[in-house]
Amino acid sequence: MSTAIHSATYDAGATALPQRAGLGLKPAHVRQILDTRPAVGFFEVHAENYMVPGGPFHEHLGRIRADYPLSVHGVGLSIGGEEPLDEAHLDRLAALLERYAPQAFSEHLAWSGHGGAFFNDLLPLPYTPATLARACAHVDRVQERLRRPMLLENPATYVEFTESTLAETEFIAEVVRRTGCGLLLDVNNAYVSCVNHGREPRAYLQALPLAAVGEIHLAGFARQQDDAGDALLIDSHGSPVDRAVWALYEFVLGRLGPTPTLIERDNDIPPFEVLLGEAGEAGRLLAAVRSEVTA
Amino acid sequence: MSAQAGFAAALLDAARPCPDGLVAWNGSDPARRFAVYRNNVVVSLVDALAEAFPVVHALVGGEFFRAMAQVFVTTQPPRSRLLAFYGEGFADFVAAFRPAAELPWLADVARLEMLRVRACHAADAEPLPQAAIGALLADPARLPGASFGLHPALGVLRSAHAVVDLWAAHQVDAPDLSGLDPARPQAGLVMCECDAVTVTEIPVPAAAFIECLQAGASLGEALDACSADGGFDPAAALGALLRAQAIVSIREGDKDHE
Numbered sequence: 001m002s003t004a005i006h007s008a009t010y011d012a013g014a015t016a017l018p019q020r021a022g023l024g025l026k027p028a029h030v031r032q033i034l035d036t037r038p039a040v041g042f043f044e045v046h047a048e049n050y051m052v053p054g055g056p057f058h059e060h061l062g063r064i065r066a067d068y069p070l071s072v073h074g075v076g077l078s079i080g081g082e083e084p085l086d087e088a089h090l091d092r093l094a095a096l097l098e099r100y101a102p103q104a105f106s107e108h109l110a111w112s113g114h115g116g117a118f119f120n121d122l123l124p125l126p127y128t129p130a131t132l133a134r135a136c137a138h139v140d141r142v143q144e145r146l147r148r149p150m151l152l153e154n155p156a157t158y159v160e161f162t163e164s165t166l167a168e169t170e171f172i173a174e175v176v177r178r179t180g181c182g183l184l185l186d187v188n189n190a191y192v193s194c195v196n197h198g199r200e201p202r203a204y205l206q207a208l209p210l211a212a213v214g215e216i217h218l219a220g221f222a223r224q225q226d227d228a229g230d231a232l233l234i235d236s237h238g239s240p241v242d243r244a245v246w247a248l249y250e251f252v253l254g255r256l257g258p259t260p261t262l263i264e265r266d267n268d269i270p271p272f273e274v275l276l277g278e279a280g281e282a283g284r285l286l287a288a289v290r291s292e293v294t295a
Numbered sequence: 296m297s298a299q300a301g302f303a304a305a306l307l308d309a310a311r312p313c314p315d316g317l318v319a320w321n322g323s324d325p326a327r328r329f330a331v332y333r334n335n336v337v338v339s340l341v342d343a344l345a346e347a348f349p350v351v352h353a354l355v356g357g358e359f360f361r362a363m364a365q366v367f368v369t370t371q372p373p374r375s376r377l378l379a380f381y382g383e384g385f386a387d388f389v390a391a392f393r394p395a396a397e398l399p400w401l402a403d404v405a406r407l408e409m410l411r412v413r414a415c416h417a418a419d420a421e422p423l424p425q426a427a428i429g430a431l432l433a434d435p436a437r438l439p440g441a442s443f444g445l446h447p448a449l450g451v452l453r454s455a456h457a458v459v460d461l462w463a464a465h466q467v468d469a470p471d472l473s474g475l476d477p478a479r480p481q482a483g484l485v486m487c488e489c490d491a492v493t494v495t496e497i498p499v500p501a502a503a504f505i506e507c508l509q510a511g512a513s514l515g516e517a518l519d520a521c522s523a524d525g526g527f528d529p530a531a532a533l534g535a536l537l538r539a540q541a542i543v544s545i546r547e548g549d550k551d552h553e
Contacts, residue, residue: 048377052377055417082299115303116374118376121336123332159329160319161316199320224331227323232328232331
């Protein structure tokens with residue numbers, strides 16, 4: 001296929017993950033993974049879960065890392081926050097990345113704390129020239145401190161801000177352009193946000209800087225309704241990947257060619273075989289697009 | 296107040312109105328949408344506590360636990376981005392939580408479960424070979440001035456209640472609390488050995504002795520501090536430390552053995 005548009009400028013620096021399907025590493029599955037060494041392209045962990053001094057988490061991750069590529073995914077940096085980045089947290093992150101030398105590091109376009117409190121959620125920000133400048137300064141600082149490019153993940157959101165003057169896609173494209181970071185394209189987030197804000201998903205995806213995509217996330221959502229009775233999708237990570245998200249994933253692969261892809265599941269964790277099955281489905285779609293590229 | 300400060304305050308206080316400046320594409324009330332964030336924050340933090348305190352959860356039931364944890368979450372949100380240790384203040388909160396007053400052992404069960412969390416994530420350390428410890432224990436001249444470096448995962452808890460029995464009873468699918476006397480004073484020793492966090496009953500005076508050693512006392516000082524207790528058995532206390540492989544160094548004068 002001739003529309004594969006990966007450019008070496010971004011993805012070579014921001015990710016060295018294989019163009020295969022990966023899974024989030026869940027403590028409940030670690031024993032089985034270590035015993036059976038399943039054919040998984042890579043594993044992903046949340047950085048903050050491993051910012052502890054020692055014990056089984058590190059013991060297990062060290063053994064996983066010896067056999068698999070690794071993606072470290074942060075959830076606590078608050079890149080979209082009004083406050084300066086927490087330098088102590090950045091120091092912990094730098095130490096973790098030095099210890100495990102992961103093939104990719106990613107974080108969110110969101111904020112998660114304010115005034116010393118941490119909310120353990122990915123909160124939305126308005127898109128204005130001022131918030132853009134701040135987000136870029138934060139990404140610059142992260143990449144400078146970690147001495148590596150990062151991938152920035154597009155958010156799933158439930159509200160918009162009256163003060164926003166930029167489209168989300170413009171905002172993300174500009175962060176990528178100014179900082180040289182890569183994009184972690186969460187196709188579920190894209191779908192959830194488009195439904196929640198009345199946008200057309202394919203137009204949204206095409207307006208993103210797809211050449212900068214270094215990794216894709218797929219996950220499941222929950223369905224609610226807003227006050228007008230319209231669909232309000234919740235980025236719950238608690239169910240299988242939805243059919244609509246698989247279709248968008250195929251659309252994205254058609255644009256990008258094979259791209260490292262993670263099946264994300266953080267709630268109602270099923271048996272490992274179920275997740276392996278979803279990774280297998282992503283793997284089949286990756287193989288199909290790979291044969292098109294080489295044909 | 297900055298925009299995020301206003302958003303943050305309204306997240307934790309359901310009595311506050313939805314923050315200004317939010318909008319939905321279809322003109323619907325943004326308050327319904329903002330409620331998703333409120334719910335996400337509270338549910339994820341309550342879930343984190345439920346995971347850290349499974350026996351407290353079982354003792355009071357899911358509905359009571361979630362209501363109690365929600366009060367903790369909204370009045371004492373995490374101050375750290377590392378959620379592993381978010382439960383540090385939970386036992387004191389439970390102790391003062393009046394609706395739980397009829398379960399006076401609940402706070403100590405929470406303390407025991409927090410020791411388990413700390414043990415699981417503590418720094419790794421190699422235990423000292425038994426022979427090195429045996430040589431010290433066999434030498435009455437060396438013993439009083441020596442002090443132990445203890446494993447970072449080691450924790451002890453003394454309670455006026457049967458916390459170890461209560462915890463152990465909940466390690467099976469259908470806990471049987473008949474025959475369990477919660478009012479029996481009990482002490483527990485917590486360690487992380489080979490990936491698994493263990494909880495073992497030890498004599499209450501032995502726990503007091505280990506607490507002295509953890510505070511930096513020499514063996515002589517700790518023995519002096521505990522010998523007034525008629526029930527104190529030094530051999531049992533040292534035996535508990537040896538069995539748990541909890542001694543990682545011996546310090547004598549300014550010499551360290553590791």
